[in-house]
Amino acid sequence: MRYVDEFRDPELGRVLATEILAAVEPGRHYKFMEVCGGHTHSIYKYGVDDLLPANVELVHGPGCPVCVIPMGRVDDGIAIAREPGVIFTCFGDMMRVPGSSGSLLEAKAEGADIRMVYSPLDALRIAKHNPDREVVFFAIGFETTAPSTALTLKRAKAEGVPNFSCMCSHVTIVPPLRALLDSPDLRLDGFVGPGHVSTVVGARPFEFIPADYGKPIVVAGFEPLDILQAIRMILAQLADGRCEVENQYSRVVPYEGNRRALEVMAEVFELRPHFEWRGLGFISQSGLKLSEAYADLDAEVRFSVPGVRVADPKACQCGEVLKGVIKPWECKVFGTACTPERPIGTCMVSSEGACAAYYNFGRFAREREVV
Amino acid sequence: MHAGREERSPSVGRASTAAPIPEREQRILGIIETARSKQKKFRDERVNMAHGAGGKATQGMIEGLFAPAFGAQTAEDAAALEIGGAALAFTTDSFVVKPLRFPGGSIGDLAVNGTVNDLAVSGARPRALTLSLILEEGLAADDLKAEVEAIAAAAQAAQVDVVGGDTKVVERGAADGMYICTAGIGERDPRARPAADAIRPGDRILLSGSIGEHGTAIMLARGEFDLDADIESDTRSLWPVADALLEEAGPSLRCMRDATRGGVASVLNELARSSRVAMLVHEARVPVDPAVAGASEILGIDPMYVANEGKLVAFVAPESADGALAALRSVPGCERAAEIGEVRTEPPGMVLVETSFGGKRVMDQLVGDPLPRIC
Numbered sequence: 248m249r250y251v252d253e254f255r256d257p258e259l260g261r262v263l264a265t266e267i268l269a270a271v272e273p274g275r276h277y278k279f280m281e282v283c284g285g286h287t288h289s290i291y292k293y294g295v296d297d298l299l300p301a302n303v304e305l306v307h308g309p310g311c312p313v314c315v316i317p318m319g320r321v322d323d324g325i326a327i328a329r330e331p332g333v334i335f336t337c338f339g340d341m342m343r344v345p346g347s348s349g350s351l352l353e354a355k356a357e358g359a360d361i362r363m364v365y366s367p368l369d370a371l372r373i374a375k376h377n378p379d380r381e382v383v384f385f386a387i388g389f390e391t392t393a394p395s396t397a398l399t400l401k402r403a404k405a406e407g408v409p410n411f412s413c414m415c416s417h418v419t420i421v422p423p424l425r426a427l428l429d430s431p432d433l434r435l436d437g438f439v440g441p442g443h444v445s446t447v448v449g450a451r452p453f454e455f456i457p458a459d460y461g462k463p464i465v466v467a468g469f470e471p472l473d474i475l476q477a478i479r480m481i482l483a484q485l486a487d488g489r490c491e492v493e494n495q496y497s498r499v500v501p502y503e504g505n506r507r508a509l510e511v512m513a514e515v516f517e518l519r520p521h522f523e524w525r526g527l528g529f530i531s532q533s534g535l536k537l538s539e540a541y542a543d544l545d546a547e548v549r550f551s552v553p554g555v556r557v558a559d560p561k562a563c564q565c566g567e568v569l570k571g572v573i574k575p576w577e578c579k580v581f582g583t584a585c586t587p588e589r590p591i592g593t594c595m596v597s598s599e600g601a602c603a604a605y606y607n608f609g610r611f612a613r614e615r616e617v618v
Numbered sequence: 619m620h621a622g623r624e625e626r627s628p629s630v631g632r633a634s635t636a637a638p639i640p641e642r643e644q645r646i647l648g649i650i651e652t653a654r655s656k657q658k659k660f661r662d663e664r665v666n667m668a669h670g671a672g673g674k675a676t677q678g679m680i681e682g683l684f685a686p687a688f689g690a691q692t693a694e695d696a697a698a699l700e701i702g703g704a705a706l707a708f709t710t711d712s713f714v715v716k717p718l719r720f721p722g723g724s725i726g727d728l729a730v731n732g733t734v735n736d737l738a739v740s741g742a743r744p745r746a747l748t749l750s751l752i753l754e755e756g757l758a759a760d761d762l763k764a765e766v767e768a769i770a771a772a773a774q775a776a777q778v779d780v781v782g783g784d785t786k787v788v789e790r791g792a793a794d795g796m797y798i799c800t801a802g803i804g805e806r807d808p809r810a811r812p813a814a815d816a817i818r819p820g821d822r823i824l825l826s827g828s829i830g831e832h833g834t835a836i837m838l839a840r841g842e843f844d845l846d847a848d849i850e851s852d853t854r855s856l857w858p859v860a861d862a863l864l865e866e867a868g869p870s871l872r873c874m875r876d877a878t879r880g881g882v883a884s885v886l887n888e889l890a891r892s893s894r895v896a897m898l899v900h901e902a903r904v905p906v907d908p909a910v911a912g913a914s915e916i917l918g919i920d921p922m923y924v925a926n927e928g929k930l931v932a933f934v935a936p937e938s939a940d941g942a943l944a945a946l947r948s949v950p951g952c953e954r955a956a957e958i959g960e961v962r963t964e965p966p967g968m969v970l971v972e973t974s975f976g977g978k979r980v981m982d983q984l985v986g987d988p989l990p991r992i993c
Contacts, residue, residue: 294977356666
């Protein structure tokens with residue numbers, strides 16, 4: 248495939264891997280967090296970590312928008328989905344995420360009309376085709392997907408679709424990063440910055456990471472060569488004693504972001520005072536809700552939701568795993584109460600989460616390391 | 619294609635860090651291993667779509683509910699029976715594909731070919747089928763006629779007789795147009811007794827052609843994505859393919875599977891697990907049509923997990939692999955057949971992929987259902 252295969256060239260990958268090997272200080276252990284779930288996915292899909300020296304460790308960050316939705320929000324979604332006459336729509340990956348008593352997939356099996364959509368516009372189309380039903384879209388995601396939700400809401404308002412509403416669980420990228428960085432026990436040497444989010448917000452919002460916390464960050468694309476190049480760029484910063492925001496993904500990410508997308512988000516959304524993240528707890532100003540002007544499209548206003556906070560199980564240590572403080576197997580519930588079949592925390596929910604990956608592949612990873 | 623990826627630059631790769639595994643980690647790895655090798659349980663309160671996806675939930679249902687009830691011991695696509703001295707293979711299947719017609723075929727073609735293929739990959743020459751039709755009130759007579767004709771034509775092409783059937787009609791809404799349930803019977807071929815437990819480390823893994831066409835065709839035919847591509851289902855009888863392999867490799871043909879629901883990845887995982895072997899697949903050698911690769915790329919799907927209805931995976935002893943591959947490629951429609959990997963001993967139960975990019979990863983079993991009602 249043109250414009251795709253070029254970024255997956257194994258020869259160039261080998262060159263980069265050799266350069267990375269040359270750039271690491273022997274005896275020093277590096278921990279870099281890839282913030283975005285999309286990066287985690289690419290790293291697994293292409294086996295990128297297999298090309299890295301053993302002393303360069305990638306820590307999977309909080310950037311999987313599905314996994315960070317707390318149990319209470321899933322419960323609220325299920326409560327709306329069970330209201331008579333409601334068609335509840337969401338992205339496919341959201342269906343498996345457990346609430347306090349089951350997932351949306353299980354609620355569907357019990358009779359709720361829950362449908363998978365690929366875009367918020369599909370949900371709006373379902374609403375237009377079913378004027379006698381209430382159609383609710385469960386909006387999730389970082390600034391990457393928020394603009395498409397915003398545009399859909401604008402269209403719903405302009406076209407006057409009275410039976411469409413949105414349960415907004417959009418989150419923003421900077422507050423959780425700040426929360427991670429504020430933690431005194433953080434053990435990270437640098438960040439592979441989230442490329443998709445940055446197409447919207449730009450690279451500038453990450454300037455606080457080098458400025459306030461002294462860690463380098465390189466915004467990166469999602470092809471394997473992008474990720475390897477970003478790692479090499481972080482290593483170069485560390486070797487040169489530099490600490491700055493660099494943009495590896497300049498073919499897509501403008502440093503200042505996408506102004507029109509930011510404008511439409513500002514019109515449709517406003518910040519919640521705080522939002523709960525699975526595994527990370529409450530983080531202030533980290534979630535979006537519909538603005539005053541769009542309140543009549545807010546499913547949480549239209550329907551009564553339990554809004555009950557379900558605490559993460561005390562023993563769950565996702566926060567520490569995310570910060571790189573402990574390894575998955577050091578968590579108190581790992582492998583016993585928390586398994587991929589019955590996950591507790593965010594790191595086990597997604598198959599690409601650090602804990603699920605270790606559970607499924609840890610034995611293999613161990614064997615590989617001692618080869 | 620990037621052949622010869624095996625020789626990696628010696629300076630690259632994991633440095634040797636044979637650090638001792640901490641005692642607690644060792645214990646946790648033990649717990650995981652125990653959980654993994656334990657027979658799966660069926661503990662769900664209700665059936666959900668994942669139970670039909672052929673992944674972990676299906677496995678739990680089979681190992682935790684069906685196998686204990688019926689005492690089934692093997693994981694073969696067709697049961698081997700000895701009746702009155704005749705070596706027979708017997709199988710059953712059902713078809714609920716949506717939509718009923720799609721580029722390259724229809725539910726009627728699938729019903730015949732899917733059943734025939736379960737027999738063929740068990741090393742049996744398909745002989746006869748029965749079909750039960752479950753029809754929804756209101757189904758257009760033209761749709762029914764078209765499917766009956768499709769069934770007749772597919773049966774003729776596959777050289778099997780349709781020897782019996784049954785019809786039920788259910789109220790509108792109690793089915794989606796039509797469902798088909800089949801049973802098939804075949805004669806086990808004396809040239810080989812392919813089975814999962816015959817797979818040995820060192821065996822080569824052959825694939826009969828390019829993957830992902832059926833699943834992609836269905837996905838696009840549903841019109842849920844604004845995507846258009848010339849991709850047709852690969853539904854066909856695999857008996858000529860199995861026949862060519864039996865003829866060339868004989869007893870060196872260890873095992874065959876048609877890579878239907880869950881794709882090649884699911885077939886390999888199932889076999890790695892049941893045969894307690896590892897498999898290594900070279901991604902760059904797996905043939906994928908450019909249109910399928912493009913659609914998968916856009917939709918974020920790995921073609922290794924996408925369903926096929928006319929492709930088989932064969933395990934052949936290493937010394938017979940080249941001949942078997944040549945025989946495969948001589949079958950019309952299998953020109954792109956390839957040797958995609960080999961069977962290893964470690965780590966047992968796992969499928970590893972050497973990616974086209976040069977890294978290695980685990981190709982795991984599916985957990986959820988990316989696309990229900992594919993066949």
